[in-house]
Amino acid sequence: MNPRLTLASSVVGAVIVALDGTVLTVAQPALRRDLDASLAQVQWTSTGYLVAVAGLLVFGGRLGDRFGHHRVFGLGMLGFGAASAGIAMAPGVGWVIGLRVVQGVFGALLQPATLGMLRAAFPPERLRTPIAVRTAAIGVAAAIGPVAGGALVAGPGWRAVFLLNVVPALVLGLLALTVRPPRRATPARLDLPGALLLAVTLAGLVHALVAMPGWAFTAAAAVITGVAFVRHERRTASPLLPPDVVGSAAVGSALGMLVAASAALSGTLFVGTFLLQGPFGLDPFRSALVSLPLALLMVLAAPACAVLLRRAGARRTTTAAMAVLALGVLVLSRASAVPVLCAGFALVGAGFGTVMVAATHVVVREAAVESSGVAGGLQQTAMNVGPVLGVAAATALMGADGGSGLPLGVFAALALAGAGLGRALPGRQAATIDDHGQSRDRTRVPARR
Structure with a gap:
């Protein structure tokens, strides 16, 4: 994939994730009424995504280092789009929460790849402009997201909000999977124990910060696994970080x-x-x-x-x-x-x-x-x-x-x-x-x- 197409993919991927978060906030009240959900259940439509994505972002980035950022980006986009389509057809709030967690998993694959692709496509002295373009696009998405979400909720309904990113996600995902990544003499090794410890640490930290029930237990677990992660990283031959x-x-x-x-x-x-x-x-x-x-x-x-x-x-x-x-x-x-x-x-x-x-x-x-x-x-x-x-x-x-x-x-x-x-x-x-x-x-x- 040439640098311009790589930049376009990185920008669209970042925008899709940014739009998803902003429009969801607008759609939550209507979602709650339509699915007869409690306030705690509606909160979990955001928290479930945050816990999943925060725990897996670093490992998702390492997968890109190992198997190629375009490939991981493509899988992330396809999964993210498919989960969005599933949420739009969800029969109950439990399905929405579960699919939002799935969305978080695939979001953890595509988000680091949007930056990894730029690093691989542009020399260091030319990275300023691509990153600036990506950031400006996120700003635009943050500005228009609530407006677009409000218009969709007021018109077709909250389900249309989740259909907004399905087509671009599927198209870009399939396009990215057609790229053959360059062979590397020493591909990055996967530190699965380190990835698990870091995922539990970060997920527990996010869960505790949003003050969910049981936050004290998850905070304590995050501290224990965090200490174990640091010790593991110092001893392993192929650290995650x-x-x-x-x-x-x-x-x-x-x-x-x-x-x-x-x-x-x-x-x-x-x-x-x-x-x-x-x-x-x-x-x-x-x-x-x-x-x-x-x-x-x-x-x-x-x-x-x-x-x-x-x-x-x-x-x-x-x-x-x-x-x-x-x-x-x-x-x-x-x-x-x-x-x-x-x-x-x-x-x-x-x-x-x-x-x-x-x-x-x-x-x-x-x-x-x-x-x-x-x-x-x-x-x-x-x-x-x-x-x-x-x-x-x-x-x-x-x-x-x-x-x-x-x-x-x-x-x-x-x-x-x-x-x-x-x-x-x-x-x-x-x-x-x-x-x-x-x-x-x-x-x-x-x-x-």
Whole structure:
């Protein structure tokens, strides 16, 4: 598959997953009424997916390293589309929950592959623009998802929401399976015990963060399996997380920034919904219009970040972007008029969009091609765990304070703390000067075979 087609597949795959999450939120009330489901059952339509996808993202990425990212992407797209079609025909809420878990499994295959394919198709110095295009497309999906979902629910009904992505998923999945991956002299080995331990750890962590019944048990299990996973990785000859990925200070810092930024964003949006529809007295439609600058600036920030990375480097770009994100949250916490709210949301979108592109670029670029799937899986894990952490923190802080000031102040502080991690990222010289692999900050790219 040529680079342009690879980029198109990566973008569409990421958009399908983003749309699925946003339109589901809009469809849940109608789904609950139609299937006579309880609130807990409806919550599990989201939680079941999150638990499955978070637990398997890294292993899904490793499968791409072993068998080829296009092949794993194709299987993930076909399974995701088939599960979506099944949900649209589900006779009861139990079927919806089960199929959402299946969707999570296939989503864990396709999401890391969208980044792994880009790493394999583009040289490191040309990754900025493809990642920016992918991020901008996710921003567009986040903006139009609620609108499209609302129109479908109001018209054909909630089942039509899940048919939205079936055709593109099946077409792209079949197309990707026609690609023959290049042979590798030393294909990546699969660490099945490590994959199982990490899956249980991450799934338990997500389950505990969403405060489901039995969260204390799953939290304790996550700690135990997490310790066992670390010990196993240190002893095994073929670890699930290769040393060139987890041993990189730049990759670790970039992942930490993604968790902090996505937690701050999701927590702020959660609090902002109650702020807009509470003290400001706006209805859901007007609330969406007020927060629209966030999605717009996120889309515009993605291509701008590609230029900033080339001119200023990842260190300065991410540090400044996290500061902008923190400033936006502080503006929202002090806002007393709608124009100020719009300005705050715009700053949040600009900061988050820039961080997402820059930090993702570092994670994917710093990893060797042979480990690009694991790197993509870690990036996607950070982007899934962060929002769950943010919403959980927002719920707890709003319950303790009863207002929006405390949680928004905490999220602003979290963004500023994340800015400190940017010091470990490569600077402008490492990002722009081609020294033929002599610089320590530059990724060594294996020769093409």
